[in-house]
Amino acid sequence: MNVLKGAAVVGQSGGPTAAINATLSGVIRGALDEGSKGVISKLYGMRNGIEGLLKENLVDLGGMFSSDGEEDDEKLRILAQTPAAALGSCRKKLPDPSEDPDFYESLISVFKKYDIRYFFYIGGNDSMDTVAKLSKYLAGSEYEMRCVGIPKTIDNDLAGTDHTPGFGSAAKYIATTVQEIVRDCAVYSVPAVTVVEIMGRDAGWLTASAALANLINGEGPDLVYLPERSFSFDLFLEDLKIAQSKKPGIVVAVSEGLRLDNGRYVGEGTQSGATDVFGHKYLAGTAKALEMFVKEKIGCKVRSIELNLPQRCAAHLASLTDINESIETGLFAVRAGIEGSTGVMVSSVRGGGDCYSISFRTEEISGIANAIRCVPDGYINERGNGVTDECLRYIFPLIQGECRTVYRDGLPVHIVI
């Protein structure tokens, strides 16, 4: 095997998750291990992703997380329980390699300066696009470097993998919080509707997770609407009336990305129409729009709740399965790079049989970037107001286990790099 010796760099990009630092801790462990074998000379962290790399805003991660060359277990453990992106993040869309080769030559001059031979990038769909473009450019360059994408997104919408690191923890937070909201909404005897808005622009995986308590103990939300199906105000009103005929307090879980038949977002009326740098429409207010609708059409007590940022940063309630797999994903990425993989993303494959098991492999990244994996039609009930048990059984193993979070003086301990 051709062993490529040199430094490595790792970055984080896109929206934070509760598990992205666990993946980073896996990359650090892997790099320190390869360091002790004389393969990876140094591990740099890029601050704020590719933007920091361009400015040579780099930190010596290897040195930061080792004592006398040994892994600093306590620090790495705290890193794994710290939410958001310890290295900082960015939302930068790379230019097309054929249109702006100068951009890529600037990057390569940084790689050369620091003798960087391994590029690990932890992120979602847009970050995989970065890895795909960079490795495509490098393929036609004489600079030898290996680029490995490491998936991360609470949205679980990446193609080519059973699920994404970060999703399990977000799902556990959402399922737990919605179960608590269901309990809260059961205390009054007057009719009331509570609409809970959950992240997910195009894919309804997170919103589906809200229904896990239905499978586990029969005490989940009454109605669940995913963005994979067109939303109808008329059917919603019918669904609500049927639900209200059975009990006073109704809890509805909705995706932020709900759209009407005509393609317009349910929450669009309240929005500015602004888009982010990737051209995604900036969304908010789906639950608020439904709150106003219920107030007008039914007139009962109604409340909307946006779960908002805590969905992606509530590390105190991370899934042990997710955190362990996130660390494994980072370790696997380092091994894959050392063994010669480039232009790939680490993916997970679920084993067959009754017991949940997962293994890792690499997938060509070009076919993955920019593809969105939605909830399959068969996972949504016929009426479009709930998910099937099959869907919930797919999510179920990903929320299992609780982390032994380290607290100090009553608050979880975080690390700041």
Place this chain on the structure above:
Amino acid sequence: MNVLKGAAVVGQSGGPTAAINATLSGVIRGALDEGSKGVISKLYGMRNGIEGLLKENLVDLGGMFSSDGEEDDEKLRILAQTPAAALGSCRKKLPDPSEDPDFYESLISVFKKYDIRYFFYIGGNDSMDTVAKLSKYLAGSEYEMRCVGIPKTIDNDLAGTDHTPGFGSAAKYIATTVQEIVRDCAVYSVPAVTVVEIMGRDAGWLTASAALANLINGEGPDLVYLPERSFSFDLFLEDLKIAQSKKPGIVVAVSEGLRLDNGRYVGEGTQSGATDVFGHKYLAGTAKALEMFVKEKIGCKVRSIELNLPQRCAAHLASLTDINESIETGLFAVRAGIEGSTGVMVSSVRGGGDCYSISFRTEEISGIANAIRCVPDGYINERGNGVTDECLRYIFPLIQGECRTVYRDGLPVHIVI
């Protein structure tokens, strides 16, 4: 001592908390103990508070939580970790005893029918008003019964007690969640403002709790505004500009009850002016109003987050100190009733010295009901955009310790009565 033998009834009223069922479990333990001594013959639970009592909608709580007359520890433990009000709640304002004696006679006929001699009511300010009125009426009646109010409110705004059960858990949830949001907001290098809205109509205790991470690890919100001080948009803009000159991501914690100099709520513009049955103005949208203000005046990225219901029902992150004290408060209430107290509320007294300690006693309820205990002026900094270390040191012991929550299949286990 005159030992009054007979049945007892317990109810929950007002908004749910993460700890109100822990208090209920304390009352059940206390009543079962007195049952074994032949004093309390039976413990009824009223469904939906005083409303259920009037309809004789009662459950045999003693029977439900004992096996062969022994306390069912496992069930009581699960009850203590179940959020919201297991017996259901209500928001009913009792009539003045002198104006509507018939109402009280109806209640007394229910008490007589079930031989109820002890009335325990767990709730906040409005619920203490209920206990005060009922005991006042009973004082002039020939029916012998003892009424004990047991405090519960996340708002910590009850007079006559060091703090209220439920507050510590809400404070721990808020401090942890805001710390996580601070981490999330630190990942990008572009200027951004995040406004977090926290419950508290008149008292800023919960909003103050958001700043605990500042004391504990120096990583809390940048600006904190409580309802005890008038809010000024001009000063807010100045504060923001100063904060933004130091770092890009600014996190602001605000109370839902912020008011301007003229007495109008900051969020009032977006509201209907509706009031609840107690005449409180229904509030929402303070953070949203500030989001719109920042967008217009600064033009940077801005996001508002309402912590909403999870503040009061996130039992998965309850404070061990709060849960233990909540159970103790319930036990103490039963003992106080047996020992002859009536027309009282259980209150907590903090011991002096460096180590936190608490003891319980009873306070005359007539002086407590309808009084609001706000954050003292000396706990707020001069500029009015933060709280003092003294304030945080008062809250600090109340969030200490984590509960060993029982999970099953990845979700916390709750009990439904």
